[in-house]
Amino acid sequence: MVAALETERQALAGLDLDQIMASSLEKNGLCDALSSANPAEVDDECRGLLEAARRLNEVNRQVRNLIAANVSARLDALVGSPQLYRATPAYAYAGAR
Secondary structure, X not given: OHHHHHHHHHHHHOOOHHHXXXXXXXXXXXXXXXXXXXHHXXXXXXXXXXXXXXXXXXXXXXXXXXXXXXXXXXXXXXXXXXXXXXXXXXXXXXXXX
């Protein structure tokens, strides 16, 4: 999962839509495989990898949101009208913590 999330991060940085979609499919498959795991049987090493994956997933989520906000702002500038719907973010960016 950590490798899949790293691949997704690189795809997001390069705006590689095909790789982003491939990473998404890979993550879904891995989540399906992990869903049958018994949390009581997870050792410390695996728990550490799961926590690293959780952090990477959060960073990737924030990057996706920043990209979406940037695209939205550019579209608003091209159209010359304000955005019709603007949700206030309910999260903090990684740098703001």
